[in-house]
Amino acid sequence: MTRPALVPKRLYGLAAGLGTLLLATAILLPFRDDLDTATVALVLVLPGVAAALIGRRWAALGIAVTAALTLNVGFLQPYGTLKVDVTDEIINLIVFSGVALLTAALAGRERDRRYAAEERAARIEALAQENLEIRDVQERLSAEALALNLAGEHRSALLRAVSHDLRTPLTTIRAVVSDLRDGTAYDPAARNEMLDLVADEAERLTRLVANLLSMSRIDAGAMVPERQAIPLEELFEDCVNRHARLVRDRKVAFDVPLTLPLVDADWTLIDQVVTNLLANAVRHAPAGSGIDLAARRCGDSAVEVSVTDQGPGVPPALREAVFTPFRKGPGSSSSGVGLAIARAIVEAHGGTITIGEARRGGARVAFTLPVHGA
Amino acid sequence: MVVRAWRSPFRCMVPEPSVALAGPVLVVDDEPAILRALTVALRARGYVVRTATTGQEALEETALASPAAVILDLGLPDIDGVEVCRRIREWSEVPIVVLTADGADDRKVAALDLGADDYITKPFSTPELLARLRVALRHRSQAGREQEETALLTVGSLVVDRARHRVTVEGRAVVLTPKEFGFVCLLARHAGRVLTHRTILQEVWGQDYGTETQYLRVYASQLRKKLGDDPHRRRLITEPGIGYRLVDPDADDPS
Numbered sequence: 001m002t003r004p005a006l007v008p009k010r011l012y013g014l015a016a017g018l019g020t021l022l023l024a025t026a027i028l029l030p031f032r033d034d035l036d037t038a039t040v041a042l043v044l045v046l047p048g049v050a051a052a053l054i055g056r057r058w059a060a061l062g063i064a065v066t067a068a069l070t071l072n073v074g075f076l077q078p079y080g081t082l083k084v085d086v087t088d089e090i091i092n093l094i095v096f097s098g099v100a101l102l103t104a105a106l107a108g109r110e111r112d113r114r115y116a117a118e119e120r121a122a123r124i125e126a127l128a129q130e131n132l133e134i135r136d137v138q139e140r141l142s143a144e145a146l147a148l149n150l151a152g153e154h155r156s157a158l159l160r161a162v163s164h165d166l167r168t169p170l171t172t173i174r175a176v177v178s179d180l181r182d183g184t185a186y187d188p189a190a191r192n193e194m195l196d197l198v199a200d201e202a203e204r205l206t207r208l209v210a211n212l213l214s215m216s217r218i219d220a221g222a223m224v225p226e227r228q229a230i231p232l233e234e235l236f237e238d239c240v241n242r243h244a245r246l247v248r249d250r251k252v253a254f255d256v257p258l259t260l261p262l263v264d265a266d267w268t269l270i271d272q273v274v275t276n277l278l279a280n281a282v283r284h285a286p287a288g289s290g291i292d293l294a295a296r297r298c299g300d301s302a303v304e305v306s307v308t309d310q311g312p313g314v315p316p317a318l319r320e321a322v323f324t325p326f327r328k329g330p331g332s333s334s335s336g337v338g339l340a341i342a343r344a345i346v347e348a349h350g351g352t353i354t355i356g357e358a359r360r361g362g363a364r365v366a367f368t369l370p371v372h373g374a
Numbered sequence: 375m376v377v378r379a380w381r382s383p384f385r386c387m388v389p390e391p392s393v394a395l396a397g398p399v400l401v402v403d404d405e406p407a408i409l410r411a412l413t414v415a416l417r418a419r420g421y422v423v424r425t426a427t428t429g430q431e432a433l434e435e436t437a438l439a440s441p442a443a444v445i446l447d448l449g450l451p452d453i454d455g456v457e458v459c460r461r462i463r464e465w466s467e468v469p470i471v472v473l474t475a476d477g478a479d480d481r482k483v484a485a486l487d488l489g490a491d492d493y494i495t496k497p498f499s500t501p502e503l504l505a506r507l508r509v510a511l512r513h514r515s516q517a518g519r520e521q522e523e524t525a526l527l528t529v530g531s532l533v534v535d536r537a538r539h540r541v542t543v544e545g546r547a548v549v550l551t552p553k554e555f556g557f558v559c560l561l562a563r564h565a566g567r568v569l570t571h572r573t574i575l576q577e578v579w580g581q582d583y584g585t586e587t588q589y590l591r592v593y594a595s596q597l598r599k600k601l602g603d604d605p606h607r608r609r610l611i612t613e614p615g616i617g618y619r620l621v622d623p624d625a626d627d628p629s
């Protein structure tokens with residue numbers, strides 16, 4: 001243990017002792033003829049004590065001896081000479097030294113204890129600090145563990161949702177196929193209806209699988225559009241034709257101005273966006289109602305595409321939340337990736353997708369795409 | 375070449391209803407496509423069909439239309455299918471067959487213990503579902519209930535003589551312990567229907583039992599040996615996680 005602060009203290013001790021000694025001597029010397037030796041002796045103990053309190057024991061001892069000598073030389077007859085053969089003097093010396101040393105020892109022990117206490121305090125504080133840091137680390141780790149757990153639960157939840165979504169169309173397909181193979185006599189109308197069901201559900205499965213594939217590509221960061229210059233009217237017509245069965249009970253209308261510029265986009269991916277939005281519109285809009293597919297210029301460098309239905313619409317509070325993948329809407333049995341995929345694709349093209357309200361209360365989903373060559 | 379469809383063991387046990395049922399068949403499922411597929415299938419076989427897409431509708435239809443049978447999907451959006459089952463059973467003995475998605479084992483068993491007659495897992499084979507429906511109808515009918523109480527129970531070539539506590543298979547007598555006899559007897563009374571572990575344990579072992587499925591496993595395997603059960607044409611069928619079913623394996627002869 002180094003005590004750098006103590007080195008000067010030794011000098012301070014000496015200084016204090018000497019100072020006290022000089023002071024006491026200076027005060028008492030004029031009265032040495034009238035004062036009793038005992039009184040002087042008692043007073044001259046003080047410099048030793050002073051030195052002991054402030055300095056170390058060697059300073060204390062030194063001052064004590066000096067004080068004894070001062071008493072001997074300055075206050076005992078004959079003045080100015082050192083008397084060594086008197087018993088009193090020896091006793092004085094011993095007592096002065098003893099008191100000084102004892103005081104020094106006491107002071108020293110006191111100081112030691114103080115330092116030990118300070119050091120302990122410092123160590124405790126350091127440990128407390130470490131403890132806090134460890135606690136921080138622990139909290140972070142448990143937060144991560146929780147997040148992992150949650151991620152695990154999310155994954156289970158979404159696997160369940162996907163299983164359900166795959167099983168539903170398969171149930172219809174198997175129910176119909178097993179029934180037709182059973183050989184019951186069906187009239188042609190019933191038989192056609194059954195086969196229509198199978199066809200519809202097979203298409204539904206196909207769309208779902210395409211969506212799941214996109215979802216996994218998005219997760220893997222592999223959603224990279226291959227851009228071409230695309231005429232949107234052509235894409236819309238092609239998409240709606242391929243999904244004629246899906247939209248057969250709805251009135252699909254196109255609203256694309258002849259002057260609309262080409263857009264810079266990946267045909268397959270935008271087709272998937274339009275398909276998902278159409279499927280949503282069909283799911284929510286009543287039979288016989290209209291679905292509008294529109295596109296219009298939006299500023300100099302973008303085109304806005306919109307799909308509008310006449311269903312119940314999306315309440316403002318949910319218009320962001322519906323883009324979360326695998327989030328089930330109220331009463332919906334779908335695992336809900338359609339909008340999430342649409343958003344990922346649109347954003348990969350540098351566009352944005354939002355849901356708003358249509359004039360007649362239905363949902364209007366609009367997204368932007370860059371103009372080709374802009 | 376005629377491709378012969380797989381025929382469920384139950385089909386020939388109970389033929390298609392030649393007598394009109396005392397009411398419609400109520401089909402409950404929230405998926406319109408499945409509802410449609412079943413409706414067409416049932417109508418083609420001469421049943422009258424009513425449909426419902428929610429638990430609430432199911433309860434209302436059961437109360438108002440007095441269906442002769444209910445096909446109930448357990449995964450309904452509003453009320454749990456098991457709860458619907460329980461509520462129907464509070465005041466009706468209508469046969470109920472539940473449709474379940476796999477992995478929902480607890481709910482299947484719960485539904486059966488609460489009074490559903492049978493279950494089938496999606497995706498299912500329609501003929502299989504309808505066969506189970508017919509078995510449920512038969513057991514709940516007057517004739518069916520009387521059949522259960524007769525002294526002589528016949529399930530294909532298996533005959534259970536309750537009066538003499540004897541079981542014969544193809545005329546050959548089989549020696550069974552009392553519990554084994556109880557097990558076979560119970561299953562034979564409900565021939566074609568699934569019985570849950572709990573039901574079997576409580577009927578054969580006693581009210582204090584209910585969870586000792588390992589007993590049943592042991593007894594089932596012993597019974598299979600004694601009855602000479604052919605693994606390709608099983609009589610005693612294990613429904614994993616649910617219970618057991620006794621059928622006539624010879625019922626799928628080409629006709």
